[in-house]
Amino acid sequence: MKYSLYxxxxxxHFRNPKNVGKIKNPDGKGRVGNLICGDVMELYIKVKNxxxxxxxxxxFGCVVALAVSSMLTEMVKGKTIKQAIKITNKDIIKKSxxxxxxxxxxSILAADALHEAIYDYLxxxxxxxxxxxxxxxxxxxxxxxxxxxxxxxxxKFEEKLLNK
Amino acid sequence: xxxxxxxxxxTTPVDTRVLKAMEPYFNKKFGNTMxxxxxxxxxxxxxxxxxxxxxxFMKAGSEEIVFTGSATESINSVLKGIAFANKGKxxxxxxxxxxxxxxxxxxxWLEKQGFEITYLPVDNYGFINLIQLExxxxxxxxxxSIMHANNEIGTIEPIKDIGKICSNHDVYFHTDAxxxxxxxxxxxxxxxxxxxxxxxxxxxxxxxxGATFVRKGVKxxxxxxxxxxxxxxxxxxxxIAGVVGLAKAVxxxxxxxxxxxxxxTKLRDRLIEGVLKIENSHLNGHPTMRLSxxxxxxxxxxxGESLVVQLDSYGIMGSTGSACSSDxxxxxxxxxxxxxxxxxxxxxxxxTLGKYTTKADINYVLKxxxxxxxxxxxxxxxxxxxx
Numbered sequence: 001m002k003y004s005l006y007x008x009x010x011x012x013h014f015r016n017p018k019n020v021g022k023i024k025n026p027d028g029k030g031r032v033g034n035l036i037c038g039d040v041m042e043l044y045i046k047v048k049n050x051x052x053x054x055x056x057x058x059x060f061g062c063v064v065a066l067a068v069s070s071m072l073t074e075m076v077k078g079k080t081i082k083q084a085i086k087i088t089n090k091d092i093i094k095k096s097x098x099x100x101x102x103x104x105x106x107s108i109l110a111a112d113a114l115h116e117a118i119y120d121y122l123x124x125x126x127x128x129x130x131x132x133x134x135x136x137x138x139x140x141x142x143x144x145x146x147x148x149x150x151x152x153x154x155x156k157f158e159e160k161l162l163n164k
Numbered sequence: 165x166x167x168x169x170x171x172x173x174x175t176t177p178v179d180t181r182v183l184k185a186m187e188p189y190f191n192k193k194f195g196n197t198m199x200x201x202x203x204x205x206x207x208x209x210x211x212x213x214x215x216x217x218x219x220x221f222m223k224a225g226s227e228e229i230v231f232t233g234s235a236t237e238s239i240n241s242v243l244k245g246i247a248f249a250n251k252g253k254x255x256x257x258x259x260x261x262x263x264x265x266x267x268x269x270x271x272x273w274l275e276k277q278g279f280e281i282t283y284l285p286v287d288n289y290g291f292i293n294l295i296q297l298e299x300x301x302x303x304x305x306x307x308x309s310i311m312h313a314n315n316e317i318g319t320i321e322p323i324k325d326i327g328k329i330c331s332n333h334d335v336y337f338h339t340d341a342x343x344x345x346x347x348x349x350x351x352x353x354x355x356x357x358x359x360x361x362x363x364x365x366x367x368x369x370x371x372x373x374g375a376t377f378v379r380k381g382v383k384x385x386x387x388x389x390x391x392x393x394x395x396x397x398x399x400x401x402x403x404i405a406g407v408v409g410l411a412k413a414v415x416x417x418x419x420x421x422x423x424x425x426x427x428x429t430k431l432r433d434r435l436i437e438g439v440l441k442i443e444n445s446h447l448n449g450h451p452t453m454r455l456s457x458x459x460x461x462x463x464x465x466x467x468g469e470s471l472v473v474q475l476d477s478y479g480i481m482g483s484t485g486s487a488c489s490s491d492x493x494x495x496x497x498x499x500x501x502x503x504x505x506x507x508x509x510x511x512x513x514x515x516t517l518g519k520y521t522t523k524a525d526i527n528y529v530l531k532x533x534x535x536x537x538x539x540x541x542x543x544x545x546x547x548x549x550x551x
Contacts, residue, residue: 005473014470015477020543031545037493038467038486038510042545058545060507062469062488066543102491 007097010067017070019077021056028121030113032140039065039106043073043113047121050081057113064103065110068092072110085118085133087111112140166479168525172366172457172518173315173343174483178409179368185412186370189405197402198391207404214411218375221414222360223351230376230394231407235342235363238376239266241387241398242338242359246307247274249385250336254304255279260292260321261501262314264340268497284310288503289450290319298329307336313344316485316498316514317449318458320344327356336382342366346417347425347455358382364406368519369413373406420519428456428517431526435459435515438530442537448499448512457517462504466511466540474536475513480529485512 004011023044033040039061046054055077059069072092076084089107093099099107115136122129189210195203197211212226219226232238247257259271261283271281282300284292292310301308308330313320323339330337338359341350346367352360360377364370378384378397390399436459439445444464463471468484475482483489485496487510495509504512515529 014473017543037488038495038507039488040545058543060465060510060544060546061467062486063473065467065488066470102493 006063006067006100009071009095009097010064010099013067013070014063017066019056019070019073020058022058023054023056026054026117028117028119028124030116030118030120032109032112032116034105034109037061037105039109041065041069041109041113043069043117045076045117045121047081052076052079052081052084061106061109062103064096064099064106068096068099068107068110069113071095072114076114081118081121084114085130087114112136116140166528168480168521168528170480170482170515170517170521170525170529172521173455173514173516175365175371176368176518177520178365178370179413179416181416182369182409182412186405186409189408193404195404197393197404207402210404210408211402214407217411218414219377221350221418222377223353224377225380227395228377228380230378230397231402231410232374232376232398233372233400233403235340235361235366235374236266237387238361238363238374239264239340240270242361242376242378242384243267243270243274243307243309244387245384245397246336246338246359246382247277247279249383250306251279254302254306256282256302256305257307257309258282258284258297258300258305259309260284260286260311262286262290262316262319262498263309263311264315264342267309267311267340286319286501289453290314290317290498290502291450291453292321292326294322294325294329297326298333301329301333301335305333305335307338309338309340311340311343312350313341313347313455313458314449314498315343316496317460317502318343318454318516319449320348320453320455323357324355330358331356343455343458346414346421347457348421352377352379359384364410364413367413367417370406370409373403373410375410424519425456428519428521431517431521431523432456432459434523435517435526435529438526439533442534445537446508448502448504455516457521458514459516460512460514462499462508462512463537464508464511465544465546466537468510468512470540471511471513471536474540475532478532478536480532482513482515484514486510 026044027047028045030043041059044056045052055073057069057073059066089111092107119133119137193206195207197208215226215229219229286292310321310326312323327337336358339357341360342363345362358379363374386397388399393399446462448460468486469488472484485499487493487495499509
């Protein structure tokens with residue numbers, strides 16, 4: 001198409017997302033969301049010999065959220081847990097070419113879902129959880145509250161409109 | 165690939181007859197309306213003829229029409245102009261919670277200047293409550309600003325009743341008629357309207373030109389000061405080509421409005437009926453008390469930007485009130501005000517029809533849309549039979 005909101009890579013994954021769905025009895029599951037923009041992502045992993053052999057996702061969100069979810073699953077497939085932990089939202093942005101500033105949170109959502117799924121896997125299998133991942137887990141939880149306060153002023157105005 | 169434009173509420177293509185009427189005023193009849201020679205007088209005549217045409221359409225007097233650069237400008241000049249001219253009487257303004265941003269953001273700014281704004285709530289269809297409006301009017305109320313028809317959900321407000329209430333209480337009444345103008349008849353006297361804003365590009369006129377109706381005797385300050393154009397209410401060299409285009413578009417609407425409304429209502433209802441066959445799809449706004457060209461839905465479990473971009477790959481152009489498509493990451497205030505939850509507004513889709521929309525277009529949408537909704541639901545983590 002001549003004009004496009006996003007990069008070719010994003011549009012490719014948006015039109016034909018890879019690894020969509022759920023995994024029954026996953027070894028790890030990550031569910032993240034942010035109440036402000038409303039996106040929700042679920043990521044399931046299957047692990048064999050410390051290697052991610054299966055990965056699926058389901059996302060409720062915009063074009064970028066859906067595309068980076070798909071992109072992430074392709075990036076992670078076949079990687080060891082050790083390698084996968086290191087993947088950040090910056091890697092996802094790099095892979096997608098370019099993400100508008102207002103959509104950066106979508107790439108964070110995908111990276112967070114991955115880290116949450118790995119956290120879940122390590123916890124379930126009583127494996128050692130790296131400090132960094134523990135911190136991530138905490139941050140993801142508090143991220144929600146931060147986002148809410150960030151948009152507080154607008155929310156207040158909206159409540160006024162709703163006469164609450 | 166087919167190209168089906170269904171975003172006529174956003175803007176419309178300029179009618180070729182309008183374009184033709186405008187053309188000479190760019191380089192042949194290019195005079196300044198203030199000129200005292202024949203070229204200037206010719207432009208002045210075109211300006212005043214245009215004013216007459218626009219005035220006549222809404223049963224106003226010629227001297228009550230002020231040409232502006234956009235409806236946003238009209239709305240800003242009405243709200244600020246009334247506020248500053250009447251602050252001796254009071255500093256209270258009443259509006260609704262589903263107004264266009266041009267009204268709401270101006271009201272927010274006026275709040276910072278010490279004015280007090282009451283935002284009336286609406287019901288699930290988007291109607292304001294007349295009793296609530298009457299109760300909200302106080303001694304220091306200087307203006308009521310309620311839109312004629314909503315730009316997102318198409319709901320038509322009872323402006324005749326609103327006008328009556330305002331008139332009874334001796335409060336100025338402004339209506340943002342951007343979406344309704346040229347789609348339905350309007351009579352500023354019968355409807356007790358004191359001020360009205362409109363924009364040409366919503367009814368096959370050019371962008372960059374609007375008009376304000378200001379009833380004779382209304383106390384108002386100008387937004388732009390300068391050479392005293394437009395009865396001193398809007399200084400700026402007249403955009404004569406634009407104004408001629410606006411007037412030509414109004415003339416055409418007068419002729420074609422009735423038959424087009426009939427045709428569009430039929431197509432709109434066909435579209436609504438067809439779309440609602442999709443499971444877990446919902447109509448926003450009222451089934452009948454809505455603009456003849458407006459259809460607005462929300463679909464459970466999916467997000468609107470994804471939906472709009474998918475439709476675009478099939479050549480269908482629509483819009484959404486989803487948070488993902490806004491700069492603030494907030495969903496449409498209109499959809500929230502009619503009671504939709506955050507995630508419900510997330511899945512909204514607005515399709516607005518126009519004079520070039522055909523039955524075949526609607527049939528094509530009804531063929532494509534269910535497929536896209538199904539596809540996006542497959543990706544969605546939310547519970548439903550699609551998982």
